[in-house]
Amino acid sequence: MTTYLDMNATSPVLDEVADLVREIFLEEYGNAGSRTHEFGASAKKAVEKARKQVADVVDADKSEVIFTSGATESNNIAILGLKEFGEANNKKHIITTRIEHKAVLEPIEHLEKNGFTVSYLEVDESGAIKPEELKKTLQEDTLLVSIMHVNNETGSIQSVKNICDVLELHEAYLHIDAAQSFGKLSDDLKNDRVDLISASGHKVYAPKGIGALIMRKRGFLKPPLKPIMFGGGQEKGLRPGTLAVPLIAGFGLACEIAQKNAAAWQKHAQKLKNELVRALNTLDAQYNGENTSPFVLNFSVPNINSEAAMVVLKGIAAVSNGSACTSSSYTPSHVLTAMQLDEKRIAGAIRVSWGHMTESLPISEIIEKLEQLKL
Structure with a gap:
């Protein structure tokens, strides 16, 4: 065998998660947006429970969790969603690395074609960036720093703490693609200086097709993201569409099990x-x-x-x-x-x-x- x-x-789904997903598919199948009956209320309750389970992995507040279809969509919202703010405030410089997933590199390339400038941090055989290079690359108009936590090909771990220390006095938003670390190596992601975290359910024993973008507030201000899709206003207007309640609940349970x-x-x-x-x-x-x-x-x-x-x-x-x-x-x-x-x-x-x-x-x-x- x-x-x-x-x-x-991708990972297999945990038995407990599969059981919960199946139960909701067959028995608790209401729309979380339906406010007029108990089926909708039950669905909304399941979503909010999952929102807290996901947030708890990185010590975030549940209000900071937006459900998406996976880390690819989360990356796109985090990156492309800052376009309007960057243009309005003349902050059009982005820093990333050469070893990011295509789900980060391609949205950034799209912004580059639309008037943004991009600096790519180099790595050596270790697969790690040098914090001093990040510091040198920062500019007054740097809008976003997007760096993967654990590389999907090599497993090399970037020091989130070192990155946060460099950015401590800078206003640039920090986005961490945590597809390979969320729920597995999550402690570094609890750093309050990390503004945006992308997570994917199917890398942490939940179903495919579900993920999250965690958007930490700075004080009382949330990152100034704008939607990249329209229609419905769900998830604070950032991710429209009927919520996939069974997948969301499964993702939440998987996160709780992983954290324990x-x-x-x-x-x-x-x-x-x-x-x-x-x-x-x-x-x-x-x-x-x-x-x-x-x-x-x-x-x-x-x-x-x-x-x-x-x-x-x-x-x-x-x-x-x-x-x-x-x-x-x-x-x-x-x-x-x-x-x-x-x-x-x-x-x-x-x-x-x-x-x-x-x-x-x-x-x-x-x-x-x-x-x-x-x-």
């Missing part, structure tokens, strides 16, 4: 990672990224191509060689390229990612198959 080791792409179990899940994940690293050391593996999440390992084995590796591992382990969102294209990883790795190392890069429900890794089988490719 194949072991699923592509949790950075975060330390144990991290400990188990790190144990699996240590075992895999010890085995891969026998193949002289190179590890892509430093200070990485316990839930992922990106590695290259000299003289082994990742496409060939995925073929021989079929039936043993479901792994990846990059972001699921760009897997249809065979261009070299923009993340590993930005980290200045050589072409062979990039071509050989394999991403293995797991979750708390991964009891063990098929290490001996993986090593055996990779050894065959080295011959």
Whole structure:
């Protein structure tokens, strides 16, 4: 039986979450916007409970949570939603990195085509930005700094604290794409200097199609976002459309479970990672990224191509060689390229990612198959 080791792409839904989602789909199916009967009231109650469960992960207030279809939509609202404010206040400079997800890079590119200027922070083999470079890059008209917390390909963790310290006396809005860390490595996200946080349900054992944008207030002022879609006025006018109550409730429960179990899940994940690293050391593996999440390992084995590796591992382990969102294209990883790795190392890069429900890794089988490719 194949072991699923592509949790950075998506995760299975927890049994408790699936049960709740099913119950609401079949029994508590009211529209949260219907105010005239108990079905609507019950749906609204489920949404507000979930709003608090999501907010609690990062010590936010539930009023600061906007439900979306996932981190991609949250990223788009956070970035494109600041366009009008930036233009009105002559703040049209954005700072980001070369290793962001396309769901951040492409909205920023759209703003760049519409008169904004963008500074891209570089990274080295560690996959981390240098806080001093961020400080040098800040300008008086910097509107937004958008930096991913945990990289989806390498698992490299950016220091949110260092970023917040640099921005302490600057008015720029800080957006963190936390798709890979929300509910797993959430402590850094509790920093009040983080204005906007994007989260995705299907990365934390909730259904696909649900996520959130957390918009922290500065004092009593919320970030000046404008909607990028129109019609209905739901979610404080920022995200119109009938709320997906079953998915929202499932996401909320998943967040509550994740928050309660975060330390144990991290400990188990790190144990699996240590075992895999010890085995891969026998193949002289190179590890892509430093200070990485316990839930992922990106590695290259000299003289082994990742496409060939995925073929021989079929039936043993479901792994990846990059972001699921760009897997249809065979261009070299923009993340590993930005980290200045050589072409062979990039071509050989394999991403293995797991979750708390991964009891063990098929290490001996993986090593055996990779050894065959080295011959």
